[in-house]
Amino acid sequence: MRLPPRPQERIDRSRELTFFFEGEPRHGFPGDTVGSALFASGRRVFSRSFKYHRPRGLLCCSGQCPNCLMQVDGVPNVRVCTMPLREGARVRGQNVLGSLDRDVMSVVDKIGGPFTPVGFYYRTMIRPRRAWPLYERFLRNVAGLGKIDRGAGRTRRFDTEHRRVEVLVIGGGRAGIEAARAAAARGEQVVLVDEGLGPGERAAGGSFEVIAPARALGIYEGGLVPVDAGQVLIRFRARRIVVATGAIEQPLVFPGNDLVGVMLPGAVRRLTDEWSLRPGSRAVVIGADERALSVVAELRSAGTEIARVVDLRAESPRRIAAEGKKGRLASVLVDGEGLDCDLLVMSGGRQPAYSLLAQAGARIEYDAGRGVFVPIELPASVEAVGAVAGELPSGATPAATYEGGGKARGKCFVCVCEDVTTKDVRRAIAEGFDSIELAKRYTTVTMGPCQGRLCQLPSVRLYARENGTDEAAIGRTTARPPWAPVSLGLLAGRGHEPARRTSIHERHVQLGARMMWTGAWRRVHSYGDPAGEVRAVHEAVGAIDVSTLGKILVSGPDAAAFLERLYPNRFGDLRPGRIRYSVLGTDAGRIMDDGTIARLDDDRFYVTTTSTGADVVSEWLEWWNAVWGMGVEVVNLTGALAAVNVAGPRARELLGRLTDLDVSNESFSYLDAKQAHVAGVPCLLLRIGFVGELGYELHCSSPYGEYLWSTLLERGADLGLRPFGLEAQRVLRLEKQHILVGQDTDSESNALEAGMPWVVKFDKDEFVGKWALEHVRERGLRERLVGFEMTGWTVPPEGGQIVVDGRPAGRVTSARWSGELRRAIGLAWVPAALAEEDAELAIRVDGRLEQARVRLRPFLDPDGERLRS
Amino acid sequence: MSFLIPCPNCGSRDVNEFAYGGEIAVRPEARPNVRELGSYLYFRRNVAGVQREWWFHRLGCEAWFQAERDTRTNEVLLTERPRASRDEAPPGPEAPALPDTPAV
Structure with a gap:
């Protein structure tokens, strides 16, 4: 099928490549594209069109048009005319039911016309509504082009x-x-x-x-x-x-202009010059510029007989029509003159x-x-x-279309990507879609794989003529990226999910911990027995890795004044070595984070934040520092420091074994911060009680974390120490009604309504959020975060509704079974009127209403005796 | 969004490295009433033109700075470290019209 060697050819005939088309072996040469090799093997039908499933062949042969889209090695929508041929490539047709040559769906072309006018999918398949799943399944099957290989996963x-x-x-x-x-x-x-x-x-x-x-x-x-x-x-x-980027050859619009065998001049030139192929045996050439007409010489040199050349600059035919047999070009009619041919080169300029x-x-x-x-x-x-x-x-400006009159009933395509015909465009105009941007959305012209390369200009010409105006008045559609089709995988980049792990992570894995995500952190959900872990903390001692806590050092001569001005709680009078809790609020009075702040000395404060709030809080502190220009330095130490919370009635005993520090309640009391060596590791010890028992948070340099953890577990074994995870911690803190910012509060919550008026010091001159909180105080509280315990045994779902008079009036934010209390407990937002001890709540659980009672004080150890013991 | 921002510390970098801190709002000096507070919290001038705003170099030097950006073209005309105190602050933008929405 190849012509004798030609001077400009790209192929290397000394070597042969084998590839597979629909499983059958085919051959080509290095330098071939998949498309040229298929053409050389005699294939003329390369694809089936989007809507009518009409056979389509090479049109532009330069990667612009949709006519050669195929699956290559499992990748759909590959333009085979520009895809270099590889040894062993597996090529298949796409968008067909059956084969490229016999596509069952082509019945749409024969009989579907009256049923599938432009925009039919906006108007049909709507009723009955119940049938939509059926319609949808059908539409999903027929819509779109290639099929994605779902098994491919991340193989590329x-x-x-x-x-x-x-x-x-x-x-x-x-x-x-x-x-x-x-x-x-x-x-x-x-x-x-x-x-x-x-x-x-x-x-x-x-x-x-x-x-x-x-x-x-x-x-x-x-x-x-x-x-x-x-x-x-x-x-x-x-x-x-x-x-x-050059210029793109434009097609002409006439009946049958999509038949296999109708090509643009560039395709002819590439087939003959680069791959030494004869594009057809008898050709008609219709062109509006010199470049188009110059292919005549090339065709002659390739041995193609020229039946007729129509130079649109010299003559202006009124009607052109191509007629086919079995989808392949058979003859061309130019103003009634019939010409048998198997190749029609058309060009409407560039x-x-x-x-x-x-x-x-x-x-x-x-x-x-x-x-x-x-x-x-x-x-x-x-x-x-x-x-x-x-x-x-x-060159010459071609007419909008060369159709009309006569018996030429063939479809006349403006857009080959989306199978939009001149009839569709006329109908859209008749329906009132008179601007080119509306026409684009309604008819989808210019919205296909070619992105308007081959259809924008013809559709604008047609619009101009039908509206009795000119192209300048019609204008063009907006050009948007991407200019070339791109696979989503390429845009997504390499698949990776960054995870932060604490320095103690490997020990948790060795202990068989079940891990979970909290933000970017991997944390321990439990070591298999959350209830047992809770019990250990209540009865003996437990240890939890809290390295994920945000840890920020605020230092400088203005540090105390800075925190005083930023937090609602008072920090100016905090003595070195003491700790105070506060929420952190915005100027709108909303809670953005919470944590403890320890004063290390006059000029240095150690601020802890929630695990997910570390970066936000550190940016927030930096920002106010930039706004106020105070003498403060903010350093985020989160990753640099590890932390372990040791909590339970025997925590003191364990700590006493590992440090020279006097750990008696008198000299190291609740909310004290001390620096000492624990197991030889320099630590900052914070005596705080998030989990409600006597407890010490030990903060040390990250590299020591693993050693500190292991030593604690080893030396605490005989005291009944168990490591515990987040699930146990959630139960423990809930028993104390300690809130979790983000779980029990949202972007609307303020400290007053969240039940923490004691952290808000209104007598301070200024703090961020003071104005808003004052307004809240004046307007009165509307809803309140309260504790509740269930009357029955059911644990309500988090997010469950609080129902008042049959209407939703609040929501459950946390709920757990407390083994210690033998009751289901939780926190919920309720209307302020219900925020009274023993008030009855109705909570929707699985469609039923379950009863609960409000509890305003911690369920366990309400006076904090255990904490202070 | 794909413009470049000249960070005062690190030089010209892709906008994706930065966090936007919003246009510079005038924080009331004394206690505002509810409408004034709502205006300060939620209403921005949202100009089509040059706007002074906060940026944070999150994936770089982790510093806040101020920029003047043309919101129509995303052209960043100037960036500088924040001016130290309120007294030195640039003449603030006019406060936007007061809304009727309650602030809290």
């Missing part, structure tokens, strides 16, 4: 690369190469990207870098140009962008590929003289060279 790896470059040239044609050379000669650093195989090393001559095949997807602000280089997305930041320029902010206007849209007024730092800038030889 994608990466993202960030690069800065002085000059980025997009397009490796003559103009692009010249621009790249010129910039390189000026000593600028130049990268050229090309969609095809690129200009090759020789053109570059080592003076600039070439990346090909690679497609620029768009031009974004800041000179950002993402480039699809196959497995790598390169995000170029270019100081100057040179767009040399349209500058301006999309990237339009995205960059260039103005695009219709040039009536040349009959195309051209870019004008380019933004600074963007240049256009060559054909895209409108440097085109003049």
Whole structure:
């Protein structure tokens, strides 16, 4: 099927490549694309169209049109006309039921016409509503093109690369190469990207870098140009962008213009010159410019007989129609003159590929003289060279369509991607979609895989004629990225899920801990027995890894004044060595975080935050410091420090074994902070009681964390020490009604309504949120966060409704079974009127209402005797 | 959004490295009434033009700074470290019209 060797051919005939089409072996040469090799093997039908499943063959042969989309090695929607042939490639047709040559769905083309007019899916399949699942299943099956290989998973790896470059040239044609050379000669650093195989090393001559095949997807602000280089997305930041994307050959609109055998001149040129293939045996050429008509010589040299050449500059036929047999071109009628042929070369001139320029902010206007849209007024730092800038030889402006009258009943396509016919466009106009932007959305013209490359200009021409105006008045549709189709995998980049682990993580794993996510942290849910872990804390001693707590050092001469001004609680009078709890509020009075603050000395405070709040709080402190310009330094030590909370009645005994510090209640009392060595490790010891029992938080340098943990477990074993996880901690803190910010509060909660008026010191001159809280106090509390215990045995779901008079009036935020109390307990937001001891609550559980009673004080140890013991 | 921001400490970097801190609002000096508070908390001038705003270099030097950005083009005209105290602060933007929405 190949012609004798030709001077410009790209193929290397000395070697043969084998690939598989629908499982059958086929052959090609190095230098072939999958498309050219298939063409060489005699294949003419490459795809089935989107809606009508009409057979389609090579049209542009340059990666613009949708006609050669196939599955290659499991990847759908590959344009095989530009995909280099690889040994062993597995190629299949797509969007067919049956085979490419016999597609059952092509029945839509025969009889579907009256049932599938433009926009039919907006109007049909609506009733009866119950049938929608059926319709949906059907539509999902027929819509879309290729099928994604669900088994592929992450078998392909994608990466993202960030690069800065002085000059980025997009397009490796003559103009692009010249621009790249010129910039390189000026000593600028130049990268050229090309969609095809690129200009090759020789053109570059080592003076600039070439990346090909690679497609620029768009031009974004800041000179950002993402480039699809196959497995790598390169995000170029270019100081100057040179767009040399050339011009795109435009089809003519006439009945049968989509038949297999109708081609654009470029396709003919590539098939003959690059792959030495004869595109057809007898051809008709209809063109509006010199470039199109010049293929006649090429066709002759390839041995194609020329039946007729219609030069649209010299003659203006009224009607052109192509007729086919079995979807293949058989003859062409030009004003009634019938010509048998199997190849029709059509050309409606060339349209500058301006999309990237339009995205960059260039103005695009219709040039009536040349009959195309051209870019004008380019933004600074963007240049256009060559054909895209409108440097085109003049030609004729073809008519909007060459249809009408006669017996030519064939479909006349404006858009081959989405199977939009002239009839569809006329109907859309008749229905009132008279602007090109509305027509785009309604008919989906320009919305297919070619993104308007081949259909924008013809549809604008047709719109102009049907509306009795000109192309300039119709205008164009907005050009948006991506300019070339891109796989979602490439945009997503490498699949990875970053996790933060504490320095004690491996020990938890060894203990068989069940891990869970809390923000980016991996934390211990439990060591298999949450109830037993709770019991150990109540009866003996437990240890929990709390390294994830936010740990921020606030220091400087203004540190006390800074915290005083920021937190609702008082810190100016906090004595060194003492700890105080506070929530942290915004100017709207809302709770954003909570934690304890220990004063280490006059100028240094150790601020702890919730595990997920560390970064937010540290940014918040930094921000107010920037606003107020105070003498304060904020350092986030979260990752640098590990922390273990040792809690339970025997915690003191355990600690006493490991430190020289006097741990008696008299000298180390509740809310004291001390620095001492524990098991030889320098620690900051905070005596606080989130879990409600006598407890010490030991903070030390991260690398010591694992050793400290192991020593505690070893030396506490005979005291009944058990490690405990988050689940146990949740039960323990709930027994004390200690809130979890983010669990029991949301973005609307304030400290007064959350039941913590004692942290709000209204007598302070100023603190962030004071004004809002004063207003809350004046308007009165509307809802309250209260504790409740269930009358029955059911544990209500978190998020469950509190029902008053049959209406939802509040919600459960936390609920757990307390083994210690032998009751289900929880926290809930209720209307303020219900926030009274023993008030009855109705909570919806699985559709039933369950009774609960309000408990305003901690369920366990309400006076904090255990904490202070 | 893909523009570049010249961080006063680190130089020109991709906007994705930064956290936006909002336009600079005038914090009331004395206790505001509910409407004034609501205006301060929730209403922004949202100008189409040059706006002074806070940025935080989250994936860099972790410092807050102020920028003047044209909201129409995302062109960042200037960045600088925050001015130290209230007295030196630039002439504040005009406060937006008071809303009727209660603040709390």
